[in-house]
Amino acid sequence: MSLRGGIDLGGTKIQTVVVDDDNRVLGEARHPTPLKGGPQDVADAMAAALREAAKGAGAEAGDLAGVGVGSPGAIDASAGSVGQARNLPDWEGVFPLAHALSDALDGVTVKLGNDVSVATDAEVVLGAGVGTRSLLGVFWGTGVGGGVVLGGRTWDGEGAAGEIGHMVVKQGGRKCPCGRHGCMEAYAGRGAMEAHARKRHEDGEKTDLFHLMKKHDRPRLTSGIWSRALDAGDKLATEIVDEAVAAIGTGVASAVNLLDVEVVLIGGGLGLRLGEEYRVRILEAMMPHLFNDDRPPDVRLAALGDLGGAIGAALLAADR
Amino acid sequence: MSLRGGIDLGGTKIQTVVVDDDNRVLGEARHPTPLKGGPQDVADAMAAALREAAKGAGAEAGDLAGVGVGSPGAIDASAGSVGQARNLPDWEGVFPLAHALSDALDGVTVKLGNDVSVATDAEVVLGAGVGTRSLLGVFWGTGVGGGVVLGGRTWDGEGAAGEIGHMVVKQGGRKCPCGRHGCMEAYAGRGAMEAHARKRHEDGEKTDLFHLMKKHDRPRLTSGIWSRALDAGDKLATEIVDEAVAAIGTGVASAVNLLDVEVVLIGGGLGLRLGEEYRVRILEAMMPHLFNDDRPPDVRLAALGDLGGAIGAALLAADR
Numbered sequence: 001m002s003l004r005g006g007i008d009l010g011g012t013k014i015q016t017v018v019v020d021d022d023n024r025v026l027g028e029a030r031h032p033t034p035l036k037g038g039p040q041d042v043a044d045a046m047a048a049a050l051r052e053a054a055k056g057a058g059a060e061a062g063d064l065a066g067v068g069v070g071s072p073g074a075i076d077a078s079a080g081s082v083g084q085a086r087n088l089p090d091w092e093g094v095f096p097l098a099h100a101l102s103d104a105l106d107g108v109t110v111k112l113g114n115d116v117s118v119a120t121d122a123e124v125v126l127g128a129g130v131g132t133r134s135l136l137g138v139f140w141g142t143g144v145g146g147g148v149v150l151g152g153r154t155w156d157g158e159g160a161a162g163e164i165g166h167m168v169v170k171q172g173g174r175k176c177p178c179g180r181h182g183c184m185e186a187y188a189g190r191g192a193m194e195a196h197a198r199k200r201h202e203d204g205e206k207t208d209l210f211h212l213m214k215k216h217d218r219p220r221l222t223s224g225i226w227s228r229a230l231d232a233g234d235k236l237a238t239e240i241v242d243e244a245v246a247a248i249g250t251g252v253a254s255a256v257n258l259l260d261v262e263v264v265l266i267g268g269g270l271g272l273r274l275g276e277e278y279r280v281r282i283l284e285a286m287m288p289h290l291f292n293d294d295r296p297p298d299v300r301l302a303a304l305g306d307l308g309g310a311i312g313a314a315l316l317a318a319d320r
Numbered sequence: 321m322s323l324r325g326g327i328d329l330g331g332t333k334i335q336t337v338v339v340d341d342d343n344r345v346l347g348e349a350r351h352p353t354p355l356k357g358g359p360q361d362v363a364d365a366m367a368a369a370l371r372e373a374a375k376g377a378g379a380e381a382g383d384l385a386g387v388g389v390g391s392p393g394a395i396d397a398s399a400g401s402v403g404q405a406r407n408l409p410d411w412e413g414v415f416p417l418a419h420a421l422s423d424a425l426d427g428v429t430v431k432l433g434n435d436v437s438v439a440t441d442a443e444v445v446l447g448a449g450v451g452t453r454s455l456l457g458v459f460w461g462t463g464v465g466g467g468v469v470l471g472g473r474t475w476d477g478e479g480a481a482g483e484i485g486h487m488v489v490k491q492g493g494r495k496c497p498c499g500r501h502g503c504m505e506a507y508a509g510r511g512a513m514e515a516h517a518r519k520r521h522e523d524g525e526k527t528d529l530f531h532l533m534k535k536h537d538r539p540r541l542t543s544g545i546w547s548r549a550l551d552a553g554d555k556l557a558t559e560i561v562d563e564a565v566a567a568i569g570t571g572v573a574s575a576v577n578l579l580d581v582e583v584v585l586i587g588g589g590l591g592l593r594l595g596e597e598y599r600v601r602i603l604e605a606m607m608p609h610l611f612n613d614d615r616p617p618d619v620r621l622a623a624l625g626d627l628g629g630a631i632g633a634a635l636l637a638a639d640r
Contacts, residue, residue, distance in 0.1 A: 134477060146578065150475060157454060157580025158615075166611040167574035170491045171566065180609055182570075246491065250502075254487035254571075255578055258466065260477025289500055291486040295478075 003059055005050050005067035005108070006314025008115065009033070009042070011087030011142060016049040017310040018057040018064070023126055025307060027056025033088065039095035042088055047104035062106035068316030069097065069110060070118035070309050077112050087142070111316040115309055116162055117154050120147025122312030123265055127303035134261040137302075138164060138252060139268035143177075143189045150259070165189060169250040187247035190270055193240050194221040200236060207236035223273035245278065249285020257291045267302030275301065323379055325370050325387035325428070326634025328435065329353070329362070331407030331462060336369040337630040338377040338384070343446055345627060347376025353408065359415035362408055367424035382426035388636030389417065389430060390438035390629045397432050407462070431636040435629055436482055437474050440467025442632030443585055447623035454581040457622075458484060458572060459588035463497075463509045470579070485509060489570040507567035510590055513560050514541040520556060527556035543593035565598065569605020577611045587622030595621065
C-alpha cells in the first residue's frame with residue numbers, strides 16, 4: 001500500500017491530509033498560514049503540517065509516494081512555481097514552491113494545482129459530483145471561486161478559467177476587492193461582505209456581527225460568525241447575506257445559460273457552513289434567470305467538506 | 321465530385337447554398353421566410369430556395385449528396401424534428417422538418433443542427449476561427465446567440481448551451497423579450513432595441529429611425545436602418561446602440577472570465593453590418609470587466625459573412 005499527501009494552501013489555514021490508495025484519509029492536520037515572512041516561511045509551515053498528518057497516518061514524510069498542493073495564485077504546474085498569490089504574505093513574485101517543499105520533505109515529489117480546480121476534481125472523483133458529465137463548482141468563501149468540469153474533464157481555458165466570482169451581475173454595481181465593479185464577489189465574497197458590513201456599521205447601522213467577532217476571538221467575520229448572526233436574526237447580517245445569495249443565483253444562472261451543465265456544486269467555507277437551507281435558496285435565486293427553467297441543473301452541496309481541497313491535492317500525486 | 325446543400329433558416333429569411341467537396345459555394349439563393357401558414361409551408365419555401373441554389377450550381381436537388389439545416393428552436397437531430405421555433409409562423413409544437421424537407425427534395429438525406437452552432441462551426445472549420453482551441457461566437461442580430469467551442473469541439477451541454485444573450489448583465493435591469501430581467505439581449509438584441517426605441521419615440525423623443533424604416537420600405541428596424549441612423553448622428557439610435565455595446569462587452573467579459581477562451585468571434589446581422597469599428601468598441605467595453613485584462617482574448621469579426629450559417633449547415637451533411 002502506498003500513501004500520498006495533500007495540502008490545501010489557503011490564505012488563513014493550511015489543511016493537510018495523508019491518504020491511502022483508496023483515498024481514505026489516514027491522517028490530517030491544520031495549521032494557520034503564516035501572516036508574516038515570505039514564501040519560504042509558508043513552505044516550511046506547509047511541510048510541518050504535512051509531517052503532522054503523516055505522523056497521524058503512522059508514517060514519515062519520506063515514506064510518501066508523492067505530495068500534491070492546491071494553491072491560490074498563478075500556478076505553473078510544469079515549472080512547479082506559484083506567482084501572484086496575493087492572499088499570502090509577501091508573495092508578489094514567482095516562487096518555486098514544489099522545489100522548496102520537496103527540499104523540506106526529504107525529497108518527496110511535489111505536484112502543484114489550482115486550489116479551486118483540485119477541490120472540484122475531488123468532488124467529481126470522490127464526492128457529490130461522481131458520475132456527472134458536466135459540473136460547475138461554486139466555492140463560496142473569502143472570494144467566490146469556480147471550477148468548470150465539461151465532458152468529465154476540468155476546463156482550464158488558457159490557464160485561468162473558472163473566475164465565476166468575477167462574472168458581472170450588475171453593470172455599474174458595487175466595487176469588488178478586485179477593483180472592478182458589479183462582480184458577483186463584490187456582493188458574495190466574505191471579504192467584500194465584511195468590508196460592506198463594517199462600513200455600514202461605522203455609518204451608524206446596528207449589528208451584532210463585530211461584537212460576535214470579538215466575543216469569539218476571531219480576527220475577522222468568519223463563516224461561523226455570519227452563521228451565528230443569521231441565527232440571531234441580525235438585520236444587517238441578514239440583508240447582506242440575502243444580497244450575496246441573489247448575486248450568486250444571478251451569476252450561476254448566467255453560467256448555466258452559457259454552459260447548460262448538469263450539476264451545480266456549492267462548496268467553500270460559507271457554502272458549507274450555511275448548508276442545505278442556503279443550497280435551496282441559491283437554487284431559488286437562480287430560477288428567475290434560468291433560460292431553461294423547466295429543467296434547472298441539480299444543485300448540490302459539496303460532500304467532502306473542509307478536507308475536499310486537501311484530498312483533491314492528494315489526487316494530483318496519484319497515478320491516474 | 322459531390323455537392324451538398326446548406327440551409328440557414330431564420331425568422332425573416334431562408335439562406336441556401338450548394339457547395340462542393342472543398343466547401344466552395346457554387347450556388348446560393350435567399351428567400352423570405354413565410355410570415356403565414358405553418359411548418360409545412362416553411363419546409364416548402366426552404367425546398368424552393370434550395371432548388372434555386374442547386375440550379376445556380378448546375379445541379380438538381382436529387383443530385384445532392386445531402387442537405388444540412390441550421391434551425392432555431394429545440395432541435396432533435398436524431399429524430400430530425402424541430403420544436404418551439406417561436407420566431408417561425410405557427411410553430412409551437414414539434415415538426416418533423418428533416419422528413420418533410422427530404423420529401424420535398426426527391427428523397428435527399430437531411431440533417432438538422434442548431435443555427436448558432438452550425439454558424440460557429442463554419443467559422444471554426446473555414447472562417448475566422450481556423451486553428452483556435454477555444455472560441456466564443458457572439459451572433460448579434462434580432463437576438464444575441466452564442467456558440468461555445470472548447471478544445472476544438474462544440475460544447476452543447478445538456479443540449480441547450482450557448483444562451484449568451486440571456487446571461488444577466490444587470491440585476492433588476494430592463495425586461496427582455498424572453499420575459500426575464502437584465503439579460504444582455506434586453507439591451508443588445510435588435511428586437512429589444514427596436515421595442516425600446518419605439519417606446520421612447522412614442523414618449524416624445526426625437527429620432528429618424530422610423531422615418532428611415534419607412535423611407536427604405538422595411539417592415540422593422542433592420543441592421544441597415546440602425547447603421548444609417550448612426551451614420552447620420554441620430555441621438556436616440558446612438559444612445560441605444562451604446563447601451564447594446566456596453567451590455568455585450570459586460571456579458572462577453574463575464575463569459576471569458578468563466579471560460580478563458582482564446583478567441584471571441586463577432587457575427588450576426590448587426591455585428592457584421594457595424595463591422596470593424598464596433599469589433600473594437602466591443603473589446604473596449606469588455607476591458608473594464610476582464611479578470612485577466614493583461615491578456616484579453618482575440619476579438620475577431622466572423623469571416624464568412626451572411627453565408628456562414630448556410631455553409632455551416634452544409635457541413636452537417638459532410639462525412640467528417
